[in-house]
Amino acid sequence: MDENKVLVNSDSIDLFAEELDRVENALPRRINADPAKVEKGLAKLVLTLVELIRKLMEKQAMRRVEGGSLTDEEVERIGETLMKLENKMQELKEVFGLKDEELNLNLGPLGNLM
Amino acid sequence: MNRLKCIYAILDSNRNLDLDIKGLDGFSVNTLAYKDISAAVSDIEKDDLKVNKECALSYGRIIESIMERCTLLPVRFGTLVKSDREVIGLLEEYYDDFVINLRQVKGKLEYGLKVLWDVEKVNLQIMVLSGKEDLKSLDQLKGDSPYKGYLLKKLKEHKLEEALVKKAQEIIEDIHKPLAELSFLNKFKKMTTKKIILDAAYLVEKEKKDVFVQGFKELSERRQDLKFLLTGPWPPYNFIESSNFKKETLV
Numbered sequence: 001m002d003e004n005k006v007l008v009n010s011d012s013i014d015l016f017a018e019e020l021d022r023v024e025n026a027l028p029r030r031i032n033a034d035p036a037k038v039e040k041g042l043a044k045l046v047l048t049l050v051e052l053i054r055k056l057m058e059k060q061a062m063r064r065v066e067g068g069s070l071t072d073e074e075v076e077r078i079g080e081t082l083m084k085l086e087n088k089m090q091e092l093k094e095v096f097g098l099k100d101e102e103l104n105l106n107l108g109p110l111g112n113l114m
Numbered sequence: 115m116n117r118l119k120c121i122y123a124i125l126d127s128n129r130n131l132d133l134d135i136k137g138l139d140g141f142s143v144n145t146l147a148y149k150d151i152s153a154a155v156s157d158i159e160k161d162d163l164k165v166n167k168e169c170a171l172s173y174g175r176i177i178e179s180i181m182e183r184c185t186l187l188p189v190r191f192g193t194l195v196k197s198d199r200e201v202i203g204l205l206e207e208y209y210d211d212f213v214i215n216l217r218q219v220k221g222k223l224e225y226g227l228k229v230l231w232d233v234e235k236v237n238l239q240i241m242v243l244s245g246k247e248d249l250k251s252l253d254q255l256k257g258d259s260p261y262k263g264y265l266l267k268k269l270k271e272h273k274l275e276e277a278l279v280k281k282a283q284e285i286i287e288d289i290h291k292p293l294a295e296l297s298f299l300n301k302f303k304k305m306t307t308k309k310i311i312l313d314a315a316y317l318v319e320k321e322k323k324d325v326f327v328q329g330f331k332e333l334s335e336r337r338q339d340l341k342f343l344l345t346g347p348w349p350p351y352n353f354i355e356s357s358n359f360k361k362e363t364l365v
Contacts, residue, residue: 007225007327008334008344016228016343019310062272065265068254075254079261082268 022101043096047089048103054085116160118194119201122176123154123186123349126216135179138163138172143180146198148205151212153189154180155201163192181349185220187212188349211356219354222298222317223347225326229289229312230341231282240277279305285340286312292333296326301352311340315352323347 006013061078064070070078093099120138125131128147135143137156145152163169170191177188195201205212255266286304293316294300302314318326327344334342 005345005348006343007346008331008342013343015230015341016310019230019307020228022307058268059272061265062269065255065269070254072254075265076259076261079259079263079265083261083264 040096044098044102047092048105051103054089058082117157118160118196119155120158121153121155121189121193121201123180123188124212125152125154126185128152131183133180135176146201148202151205153201153205177349185216186349187215187354188351215354219350221320223320223323224350224352225316225318225344225346226348227314228310228343230309231311233308236281240274282311290314292329296329299353317350317353
């Protein structure tokens with residue numbers, strides 16, 4: 001960026017550049033169709049959707065737990081389900097070499113999926 | 115024939131402006147008119163348009179040079195067509211959309227703003243505060259069960275996230291609202307990354323640009339807890355709207 005375009009900068013411009021690089025790298029607008037990487041691209045897409053559903057389930061569960069209307073047994077069961085689900089997701093991310101911040105989708109004008 | 119036409123911008127004038135600007139390939143930028151609008155174009159050898167940083171920056175600078183002479187709509191980087199006739203064809207096809215957008219951005223400039231916050235510090239502050247707060251459902255999650263322990267941990271994380279989002283919302287309101295009032299139009303995204311709390315673009319009337327920048331400076335001095343990057347003036351990259359353009363990926 002041209003220096004004369006910067007009107008006010010309260011810190012090193014590198015700090016902002018680093019953050020923007022993070023967005024660019026994490027949220028490609030297209031799936032990588034390179035044959036060698038297509039498996040990872042597809043896994044990324046599928047795991048992003050699974051992660052979205054998992055997070056929604058987690059939110060819903062938190063609401064119910066907070067509401068205090070669950071029995072002891074139900075609390076145990078929800079805890080076990082969520083824990084196993086998160087562990088499984090962790091395993092799958094490791095298998096495909098994906099980081100948390102990579103599991104997102106850029107929906108253009110709508111912003112990011114999560 | 116490998117020579118094509120590179121389109122840089124759509125202008126709100128049909129006069130043959132003496133732009134005296136060189137295009138990407140060193141050929142002069144000239145205008146091609148249709149009714150009361152025109153397109154700024156230059157010749158380019160087919161293989162000379164490289165998709166890299168230098169080329170993109172040059173493209174941007176060419177548009178900015180033209181912007182000093184008249185109101186324009188910047189055209190997407192790498193928009194190439196075969197001939198003058200095709201350029202005129204595009205002007206004719208999208209004439210109504212171009213005119214509506216040119217009217218909207220006439221006499222206005224775009225400014226970009228990115229705001230970073232110290233998310234770790236805010237997290238810590240919230241954690242200290244929430245440590246004093248009792249969770250209503252805590253009793254039900256007490257005990258030796260690992261699953262209950264897991265739920266308790268998750269519940270605390272959710273509370274923290276909720277508090278963080280609320281805090282972010284307050285900050286965004288504090289920064290964005292006064293700037294939105296000083297601008298004609300605005301667009302913004304919240305929490306683009308964990309650190310970028312606000313990523314905004316403001317379309318500002320030329321005669322109000324000093325008031326806008328001054329207003330922003332006062333704001334940034336008041337909020338020493340945040341880091342700001344205000345840039346501009348830019349061509350109105352973020353304020354061109356038409357479903358037709360998206361289909362054709364033109365602007």
